[in-house]
Amino acid sequence: MLYLVRMDVNIPHDLPAEQAQEIKAREKAYSQDLQRDGRWQHIWRVAGEYANYSVFDVESNDELHGLLQALPLFPYMKISVTPLAQHPSAIAQN
Ligand SMILES: O=C(O)CC1=CCC(=O)O1
Numbered sequence: 041m042l043y044l045v046r047m048d049v050n051i052p053h054d055l056p057a058e059q060a061q062e063i064k065a066r067e068k069a070y071s072q073d074l075q076r077d078g079r080w081q082h083i084w085r086v087a088g089e090y091a092n093y094s095v096f097d098v099e100s101n102d103e104l105h106g107l108l109q110a111l112p113l114f115p116y117m118k119i120s121v122t123p124l125a126q127h128p129s130a131i132a133q134n
Pocket residue numbers: 047049067068069071090091092113
């Protein structure tokens with residue numbers, strides 16, 4: 041199942057810079073592991089915003105929820121999820 045996910049990141053200004061850097065490093069490693077195993081298919085920066093659009097390919101809502109909840113930046117994110125279905129005019133199937 042495919043999901044379009046938007047993540048808006050809002051790190052509090054009073055979080056120590058070193059701690060923020062450590063969380064971002066863990067976020068990157070976590071994200072890249074999921075990209076390598078194919079479940080995090082795309083990640084795009086929203087131009088001009090501290091936000092991304094991502095596409096996940098997972099088995100269920102519960103699996104997606106588990107992956108998102110485990111994001112190191114999860115406590116500092118607003119996340120919106122859009123389930124994707126096939127478009128009848130698409131020439132490529134996912
Ligand atoms: O910077 C972001 O958009 C948040 C994020 C998600 C995965 C990652 O590496 O950074």
